Amino acid sequence: MNLQFQVSKERLDRTLGILKHALDRRVTLPILQHVLMDLRGKELTLKATDMELAFEATIPVDGQGEKVLAVPGKKFIETVRAFPEGVLSVEVPDHAHRLWLRAKGMNSEHNLQPGEGFPELPKPNPELPSVALPVGKLKKAIHLASVAVSKDATKPTLSAVLLHLTKTNIRVVSTDGFRLAVAEVPCETQLKDEVRLIVPKRALDLFPSLLAEEGDVVLRWDATTLFLDQPGLKFSTRLVSGAYPAYEKVLPADLPKRVIIDREGFQKTLRFVGLKKDDYNKNVRLFFEFPNLKILFQHPDEGVNQGTLPFSGEEKSFELAFNIDYLTELLDRLQGEEVIYQFKDEVGQGVFSSPSIEDFTFRYILMPVRFANTATA
Amino acid sequence: MAPKATDPSIDSRPGRRIAHLDMDAFFASVELLERPELKGLPLVVGGPRRRPGSEPGHGMRLGDYRGRGVATTCTYEARAFGVRSGMGLMKAAALAPEALLLPANFEAYRRSSAAFKAAAVAIAPVMEDRGIDEIFLDLTEVPGESRELGMRLKVAVREATGLTCSVGITPNKLLSKIASELQKPDGLTILSQDEVPTRIWPLAISVINGVGPKAAEKLRSLGLETVGQVAAANPAELIGHFGQSYGRWLFEAAHGRHDSPLVTSRDPKSISRETTFERDLHPKADREQLSKILLDLCTRLAGDLARQHVLAKGVGIKLRYEDFRTVTRDVTLVRPSRDPEALREAARACLKRVDLDRKLRLLGVKAGTLVEEGGFLGEFQPGLFED
Numbered sequence: 001m002n003l004q005f006q007v008s009k010e011r012l013d014r015t016l017g018i019l020k021h022a023l024d025r026r027v028t029l030p031i032l033q034h035v036l037m038d039l040r041g042k043e044l045t046l047k048a049t050d051m052e053l054a055f056e057a058t059i060p061v062d063g064q065g066e067k068v069l070a071v072p073g074k075k076f077i078e079t080v081r082a083f084p085e086g087v088l089s090v091e092v093p094d095h096a097h098r099l100w101l102r103a104k105g106m107n108s109e110h111n112l113q114p115g116e117g118f119p120e121l122p123k124p125n126p127e128l129p130s131v132a133l134p135v136g137k138l139k140k141a142i143h144l145a146s147v148a149v150s151k152d153a154t155k156p157t158l159s160a161v162l163l164h165l166t167k168t169n170i171r172v173v174s175t176d177g178f179r180l181a182v183a184e185v186p187c188e189t190q191l192k193d194e195v196r197l198i199v200p201k202r203a204l205d206l207f208p209s210l211l212a213e214e215g216d217v218v219l220r221w222d223a224t225t226l227f228l229d230q231p232g233l234k235f236s237t238r239l240v241s242g243a244y245p246a247y248e249k250v251l252p253a254d255l256p257k258r259v260i261i262d263r264e265g266f267q268k269t270l271r272f273v274g275l276k277k278d279d280y281n282k283n284v285r286l287f288f289e290f291p292n293l294k295i296l297f298q299h300p301d302e303g304v305n306q307g308t309l310p311f312s313g314e315e316k317s318f319e320l321a322f323n324i325d326y327l328t329e330l331l332d333r334l335q336g337e338e339v340i341y342q343f344k345d346e347v348g349q350g351v352f353s354s355p356s357i358e359d360f361t362f363r364y365i366l367m368p369v370r371f372a373n374t375a376t377a
Numbered sequence: 378m379a380p381k382a383t384d385p386s387i388d389s390r391p392g393r394r395i396a397h398l399d400m401d402a403f404f405a406s407v408e409l410l411e412r413p414e415l416k417g418l419p420l421v422v423g424g425p426r427r428r429p430g431s432e433p434g435h436g437m438r439l440g441d442y443r444g445r446g447v448a449t450t451c452t453y454e455a456r457a458f459g460v461r462s463g464m465g466l467m468k469a470a471a472l473a474p475e476a477l478l479l480p481a482n483f484e485a486y487r488r489s490s491a492a493f494k495a496a497a498v499a500i501a502p503v504m505e506d507r508g509i510d511e512i513f514l515d516l517t518e519v520p521g522e523s524r525e526l527g528m529r530l531k532v533a534v535r536e537a538t539g540l541t542c543s544v545g546i547t548p549n550k551l552l553s554k555i556a557s558e559l560q561k562p563d564g565l566t567i568l569s570q571d572e573v574p575t576r577i578w579p580l581a582i583s584v585i586n587g588v589g590p591k592a593a594e595k596l597r598s599l600g601l602e603t604v605g606q607v608a609a610a611n612p613a614e615l616i617g618h619f620g621q622s623y624g625r626w627l628f629e630a631a632h633g634r635h636d637s638p639l640v641t642s643r644d645p646k647s648i649s650r651e652t653t654f655e656r657d658l659h660p661k662a663d664r665e666q667l668s669k670i671l672l673d674l675c676t677r678l679a680g681d682l683a684r685q686h687v688l689a690k691g692v693g694i695k696l697r698y699e700d701f702r703t704v705t706r707d708v709t710l711v712r713p714s715r716d717p718e719a720l721r722e723a724a725r726a727c728l729k730r731v732d733l734d735r736k737l738r739l740l741g742v743k744a745g746t747l748v749e750e751g752g753f754l755g756e757f758q759p760g761l762f763e764d
Contacts, residue, residue: 050536051529051532155498156499156502175761175762177762178758178759178760179761180761241502241518241519242502245762246762249762250761283758323758349761365761368759369758370759
């Protein structure tokens with residue numbers, strides 16, 4: 001008997017849009033370029049994995065029968081997207097090794113592979129530890145705190161994000177060794193012992209599109225994998241093995257001085273002076289001469305760009321220097337009117353924060369650049 | 378955590394798992410990514426350099442090549458004719474005249490090299506970099522079975538580069554290097570110490586990395602041609618013929634015993650660039666051409682320094698005359714630099730100290746005594762986690 005079912009095009013398209021992130025295009029295992037379709041009565045389960053990320057989504061269908069088959073993912077996803085909105089009919093003639101998509105006079109044929117070769121997706125043991133986290137805050141925390149992830153792919157732990165779970169909060173942490181971003185979301189985790197999960201940034205970047213807008217999300221984990229269970233969608237990612245830097249040790253405790261700067265003005269001035277930067281010259285100098293902040297970028301060959309804007313706070317003059325990218329990347333993610341910099345002196349690390357973040361705390365710890373011919377040396 | 382070895386030159390942890398990952402016909406495979414239509418043909422990479430960013434071009438028939446270049450690498454199809462990496466192109470042309478000669482595109486090779494290494498360390502972070510197309514990885518602390526890890530490495534490398542590699546996983550570097558060769562291309566070989574007699578002993582002694590042609594010849598003259606024969610030899614005799622250090626090492630290596638640890642960082646003390654000319658050049662008659670070559674070498678050297686974020690405090694030159702005599706000269710810079718002009722000026726200063734009355738075969742420029750960028754300017758970005 002031919003297999004046939006109807007499914008909402010919009011629902012199938014949306015689901016495949018998520019699964020495509022785990023489709024491999026250039027792997028030695030061709031089956032990983034496929035989406036596994038598992039039809040059981042009124043439910044269609046779709047699976048995709050690249051052996052690091054894995055998705056399993058279930059959507060309702062109108063049809064009957066049971067069959068497991070693998071369809072080449074990329075073309076199938078593109079084709080579903082191109083169909084008009086409405087109901088999509090899926091047909092698999094017996095022994096044909098072909099699948100037909102049909103709707104409103106449009107037909108599309110796709111090769112099939114038997115589903116047996118598709119790898120088993122990681123499944124969480126029901127006894128694994130779990131925590132429920134507030135989705136809205138978690139999304140914002142991830143967005144801000146992943147700013148300092150290292151771009152050096154040869155440092156796998158630093159090019160990932162740490163989820164540090166304690167009894168009373170979850171910290172989202174990233175660092176590239178020169179700066180550190182820490183967002184701390186209060187929540188009662190019920191955990192007896194703290195847990196450190198190093199999550200590939202690629203996986204964490206998907207969280208906003210996977211998570212609902214509000215409510216809680218339940219995370220489970222074992223030694224190698226993090227599981228995220230949402231209604232109709234199961235997601236897992238391999239965790240990065242290795243030791244994450246002891247970031248707590250560089251969180252400065254005593255920062256008696258502070259300045260408050262208009263965020264947008266700061267951002268615009270940095271963009272202007274930064275027009276002089278190149279791959280080898282990135283250091284910008286900030287001269288705080290109350291009430292004016294003079295920002296100066298000096299390129300050894302290209303000359304100087306300079307801008308001035310007001311600030312409030314510390315009245316005694318001082319000077320700081322930073323990698324300009326470390327400032328602009330932060331300011332591009334921060335919201336709100338003002339940004340605060342707290343510090344002890346001109347050579348030790350200081351902390352940027354934003355007074356507009358209310359429902360969790362965020363700190364961006366940054367090490368100033370040192371210049372030998374100034375007082376900051 | 379692994380127990381800390383008291384002697385850093387020895388890693389004798391039980392259950393060691395070392396992988397050797399070797400890219401298959403690396404340069405030729407990178408070329409095939411750009412020109413898949415050439416797949417299956419005998420290809421030789423070498424000869425004139427391709428400029429970064431230039432179009433791939435069509436290459437030339439190897440039999441039409443005239444010059445002194447060497448084969449940087451070749452595809453397995455070309456190897457079937459007897460062509461080997463490092464072979465002179467004229468000799469290669471005699472073996473496989475119909476093979477296609479492609480200019481080397483080192484920028485593309487470097488990109489692929491960085492990509493496969495990054496993919497591998499994402500799985501096994503402890504890596505020894507053995508050059509552009511091979512690495513050792515320590516899998517001892519990495520969760521997972523060896524076969525599964527080997528497959529993951531191969532998949533990750535394929536995903537990152539589109540290229541295949543061969544992986545050998547054994548208890549040490551020596552065996553892994555042999556194992557990765559056993560099933561090339563696209564192989565995965567897992568060997569335990571117990572399998573050495575059956576899998577390794579029948580092989581020619583030259584499979585052991587460290588047994589060069591001269592040592593192999595000497596062993597052959599002693600009637601020792603296979604690894605097993607060396608393993609069965611009297612160690613005292615080996616020491617007698619090869620000296621205490623090498624003789625003992627030979628005996629241990631033939632038994633598959635090798636405990637050197639992975640060298641995970643190798644700060645370059647110098648970086649150099651050199652080129653052998655297509656024809657011998659005279660310093661006076663070919664002055665203009667030599668001047669261009671010198672600038673090109675200095676520019677590429679400056680690029681190397683920039684990529685490694687270092688500056689040179691010293692610059693040296695290497696000259697090889699037409700009679701193969703080689704001379705070197707060095708100067709110290711007033712201030713560290715990686716400016717191509719500064720490097721060229723220094724190289725010229727070196728050239729003034731050598732005889733330039735004969736034709737030259739080769740010119741090289743070396744940047745020595747490297748310092749981190751910013752260090753000399755007194756301008757640097759301190760790390761958060763440094764003491």
